Each structure stands twice: as structure tokens, then as C-alpha cells.
Amino acid sequence: MQITASLVNELRQKTGVGMMQCKKALTETDGDMEKALELLRKQGAAVAAKRADKAAKEGRVYLIETAEKAAAFELTCETEPVSNNDDFVALAALATKAVETQAISSVEDLKNAVVDGVKINDRLQDVLVKIQENIDFRKFAEIKKVPNSVFGVYSHMKGKIGVITELAFEGSADEAALKQAAKDIAMQAAAFAPVALNDAAVPAETIEKEKEIAKAQIEASGKQTKPEFMQRQIDGRVAKVLKEIVLEDQEFFMSEKNPKKLSVKDYLQEVVAKQLGLTSLKVVNFIRFERGN
Numbered sequence: 001m002q003i004t005a006s007l008v009n010e011l012r013q014k015t016g017v018g019m020m021q022c023k024k025a026l027t028e029t030d031g032d033m034e035k036a037l038e039l040l041r042k043q044g045a046a047v048a049a050k051r052a053d054k055a056a057k058e059g060r061v062y063l064i065e066t067a068e069k070a071a072a073f074e075l076t077c078e079t080e081p082v083s084n085n086d087d088f089v090a091l092a093a094l095a096t097k098a099v100e101t102q103a104i105s106s107v108e109d110l111k112n113a114v115v116d117g118v119k120i121n122d123r124l125q126d127v128l129v130k131i132q133e134n135i136d137f138r139k140f141a142e143i144k145k146v147p148n149s150v151f152g153v154y155s156h157m158k159g160k161i162g163v164i165t166e167l168a169f170e171g172s173a174d175e176a177a178l179k180q181a182a183k184d185i186a187m188q189a190a191a192f193a194p195v196a197l198n199d200a201a202v203p204a205e206t207i208e209k210e211k212e213i214a215k216a217q218i219e220a221s222g223k224q225t226k227p228e229f230m231q232r233q234i235d236g237r238v239a240k241v242l243k244e245i246v247l248e249d250q251e252f253f254m255s256e257k258n259p260k261k262l263s264v265k266d267y268l269q270e271v272v273a274k275q276l277g278l279t280s281l282k283v284v285n286f287i288r289f290e291r292g293n
Helices: 005-015 021-026 033-050 080-084 086-101 107-112 120-131 175-192 204-219 227-245 264-276
Strands: 058-065 067-076 138-146 149-155 161-170 280-289
Touching: 005 033, 005 120, 021 033, 021 149, 033 086, 033 120, 033 175, 058 080, 058 086, 058 149, 058 161, 067 086, 067 161, 067 280, 080 227, 086 107, 086 120, 107 120, 107 161, 138 280, 161 175, 175 264, 204 227, 264 280
Parallel strands: none
Antiparallel strands: 058 067, 067 138, 149 161, 161 280
16 A cells, blocks of 8 residues: 555654654555554553663653642653653643543553543553653542642642642631642642651651661660660650651741741641631641652
């Protein structure tokens, strides 16, 4: 079958792959469009397998907010310029639309989603063939909105870090002011990288590790310590670490708004809630993604 320019262009429009690659795929499949599409996507999978050992530490974290939910996903690549590439950006936009309009709960769900007749994973394979880098969706998380709550969304350094916070409140207040407070806490999380919302949410293995570190530090000091005092010192050191890694216990970092150096939890309740005339205001959930981590 003759491989015409219009046939090549049609395949290019469907995949975004270069003209020469499209022509080659059509030639190898005797002009069968569906087989050519399948061949190009198999080539995309081959690219992914070949470059799987290449570090994909660049890319962007994308944040989505709707009336019912907020979500984040990370799309990675090997080099920073690719994250600004039109095909990479278009792939992210397609994924964003899927998250906005469909029930997505995992990276697999996202890849299998179909938007405007296009499967996300098929478009990913097209982009792999065209760009020839290790590109993939690495992480996904979602928060479903609870009653009387607002989201705060903050993207740092063009998607290097992305944070979503959810504040729950009792009472009535200006939504813009509430969302600003939520964004302030999102900026806090971006800057100080908490690992948990509160003490109860800190992984048990993290606490055990900190106890081991504290014990080793005390023993290394060379001071003789009674067992009961040793445990008290360990507990004190672990409590100090928890204040640094637990979001609601961290000192709220905006000194001009927090001259009393209150914790995030106390700042929201004692300062922001009072200013807005609310009975209560607290953080109930957050997502923090950092590119490459």
C-alpha cells in the first residue's frame, strides 16, 4: 500500500510522534493505521524499559482542586528542559482533566483513564517514543472534601514541591480569608517538610528510629545515667524531634503574623479563628509531594 503524506500526517496528529517515525511505522504495517498505532506504543514501552535505570528526578508536581476534592500527581522525566516540552505539558494537562472529571485513586487508575477518547497510558507511550526519555507518573494522592472545610493549594518553584492542605472550621467566615489561611499552612508544609499531621499519625518505625538515635547520642556523651533518667532524656529528645516533623506542632513560620511563636495548631485556633469569628479552625489533612523524592 502506498504511504501517502496525508496518512503519515494523520498518524502524527494522533500520536504527536515525528513524521519520519510515523512513516516508518506505517511502512512496517503496510499502511494499517491501527497496527501502526500499536507498533508505536510498543516502541514507547520499549523506550520505557530501556531507560528504566535512568534517574528521572526532574518533572513537576501537579495540583488539582474541585468543589469535591483536591489531588496531586507527579509526572517525572530525566532532564529539566523536558518538563517544559509541549508534549510533556499536554500529557500533564490530559491527566489533570482525568483527575478533575473521574474517580481516580491511584497511579494505575490515572494511567488507565480515558479522556476525550484517548487513554492516558497510550499518550504516555507516544510521548516516550517522541522524547526518548524515562517519563512516568510516579505518585498520586487525593483528599475528599469534608463538610465545612477549605483547601489550600501551593506550588513551589514551578512544581518542584506541591502541597494541599485542608482546614476544617466551625462557624461562618469569609471563604477568601479561610483559603488564604489554608494556603499559608500549605506554604509552611512546603518549607518545613512535615511527615505527619499529628503525633498519632507519625509512623511507629519513625518513632523507634528516633528513640535509637537519642539513646546513642546520650551514650556517646560518656555521662553515666540511671535507667529511669535515660528513658526520660530519650522521651524528651524524641518529643523535640516530633515538634519539628509534625505539622500541627511546628512553629508557624510567618513571624509577622505569629509574633508569639505559636504552633500551627495554636496559631489557627488562637489567632486566625478569633480574627474570623470562628468557634474552631484546624488542619485535618494534607498532601506534600516533592519532585524526585
